[in-house]
Amino acid sequence: MAMNLELHPNFKRYADRCSYIVGSDIGRIREEVKQKKAAGEDVIDFSSGDIEEFLTHKLVRKAISDSVNDINNGYQPIAGRQDLREQMSEFLQETEGLKISPKYIHFTNGAIQALDLICFTTVNPGSEVIFPDPYWGPAVDHVRAHGGIPVFVPLDRNFQLDLEKIEKAITERTIAIYLNTPGNNPAGSVYKKEALEQLADICINDGIIQIYDEAYRDLVYEPVEIFNPATYDEILQTSFIVRSFSKSHSTTGLRAGYFFTKNETWLKPLRERLLLESSGLSWLTQSILSKILPSREIVEDNFKMYKEKRDIGIELLPRINGFELVNPTAGFYFFPKYNNIPESLQGNERGDYIYNRLFNLNPRIVGIPGYSFGNNSTDYIRFAFSVCKKNDLWKAIEVMGKEFGYS
Numbered sequence: 001m002a003m004n005l006e007l008h009p010n011f012k013r014y015a016d017r018c019s020y021i022v023g024s025d026i027g028r029i030r031e032e033v034k035q036k037k038a039a040g041e042d043v044i045d046f047s048s049g050d051i052e053e054f055l056t057h058k059l060v061r062k063a064i065s066d067s068v069n070d071i072n073n074g075y076q077p078i079a080g081r082q083d084l085r086e087q088m089s090e091f092l093q094e095t096e097g098l099k100i101s102p103k104y105i106h107f108t109n110g111a112i113q114a115l116d117l118i119c120f121t122t123v124n125p126g127s128e129v130i131f132p133d134p135y136w137g138p139a140v141d142h143v144r145a146h147g148g149i150p151v152f153v154p155l156d157r158n159f160q161l162d163l164e165k166i167e168k169a170i171t172e173r174t175i176a177i178y179l180n181t182p183g184n185n186p187a188g189s190v191y192k193k194e195a196l197e198q199l200a201d202i203c204i205n206d207g208i209i210q211i212y213d214e215a216y217r218d219l220v221y222e223p224v225e226i227f228n229p230a231t232y233d234e235i236l237q238t239s240f241i242v243r244s245f246s247k248s249h250s251t252t253g254l255r256a257g258y259f260f261t262k263n264e265t266w267l268k269p270l271r272e273r274l275l276l277e278s279s280g281l282s283w284l285t286q287s288i289l290s291k292i293l294p295s296r297e298i299v300e301d302n303f304k305m306y307k308e309k310r311d312i313g314i315e316l317l318p319r320i321n322g323f324e325l326v327n328p329t330a331g332f333y334f335f336p337k338y339n340n341i342p343e344s345l346q347g348n349e350r351g352d353y354i355y356n357r358l359f360n361l362n363p364r365i366v367g368i369p370g371y372s373f374g375n376n377s378t379d380y381i382r383f384a385f386s387v388c389k390k391n392d393l394w395k396a397i398e399v400m401g402k403e404f405g406y407s
């Protein structure tokens with residue numbers, strides 16, 4: 001074979017669509033944390049919405065070891081085993097009174113895959129998708145990857161929807177709105193029921209698909225009224241509900257989520273895409289899911305663990321000079337604003353200022369700068385309290401208190 005050292009130009013480029021993806025700072029920062037830790041540095045990691053190292057609920061462990069004896073190592077039905085989808089359908093009926101036939105339920109490799117399938121199925125190049133801002137970046141990148149255009153509409157000061165602004169943002173090209181509630185990542189807000197009801201009316205009238213991302217549905221810490229879009233048939237026929245086991249069951253590495261819609265038009269392309277992407281879920285994941293699905297104990301124990309950490313943070317973080325916090329009602333992030341950033345700094349420099357001040361402490365404290373969640377959040381920083389141990393949370397607050405002082 002003739003070796004030509006000069007590579008053909010085809011080997012030095014990629015498809016145009018690859019450049020549509022902006023990417024996330026979270027991955028980059030998570031890598032930096034790993035490197036620092038490997039180099040023996042003392043780091044308190046609040047970067048990604050992951051789970052604590054080595055944390056796995058005892059019932060999940062049992063389901064994993066029991067599944068190893070349950071071998072069914074062939075190709076699986078694309079949307080998930082029939083018995084698993086029936087189990088989920090019954091579970092939704094028992095726990096939420098929903099009537100969702102198994103044919104509408106699709107298991108996916110995490111909620112993130114569901115979002116890709118949904119965008120593949122509904123977003124054309126040039127289609128606009130509305131994102132309340134601040135937002136979770138990967139959802140936006142899914143839209144971009146399919147040639148869609150994200151349109152950002154700021155949430156209000158309490159991270160609630162502003163319907164007037166949303167209505168103004170709707171154009172003839174608007175195809176969908178992404179609604180990450182309860183527990184918006186990064187802010188932890190639960191969008192108000194009345195606002196979501198009104199919004200649903202607008203969307204159904206105007207032909208706008210609602211993409212509900214309910215990854216944090218089981219982690220709501222306050223007795224607020226939670227809108228359940230799946231109880232409305234009109235919404236089910238025109239929208240998607242995406243859910244995940246990653247957060248509620250603390251199984252981010254298992255890669256298990258699901259979504260449902262009752263819109264018959266979308267079912268075929270959704271399944272075809274799911275086949276092309278991954279041929280559904282591995283048999284092992286499905287076997288584990290069928291064992292953990294009925295257990296409320298896993299979710300309740302995880303909920304308690306996250307709530308404890310959340311309560312420490314909402315009590316103490318706002319006492320540190322300069323930090324202002326809207327308490328997260330759900331999810332597992334603190335998203336405080338830092339009020340003492342020098343005025344001379346602009347745009348992302350503002351986020352870098354607070355990020356670097358924390359990163360240069362001893363131990364290093366690592367959050368994600370607010371600009372990663374939209375241009376309106378440059379003065380904010382996100383701390384994922386899921387990934388750090390409770391003692392580390394105490395320690396981080398103490399170290400920050402010493403650095404910034406208490407108010």
Ligand SMILES: Cc1ncc(COP(=O)(O)O)c(C=O)c1O
Pocket residue numbers: 049109110111112113136180185213215243244245246252255256257
């Ligand atoms: C809002 C939101 N949706 C979806 C996901 C992805 O969840 P999964 O692990 O199920 O893919 C995340 C993960 O951080 C998230 O924050």
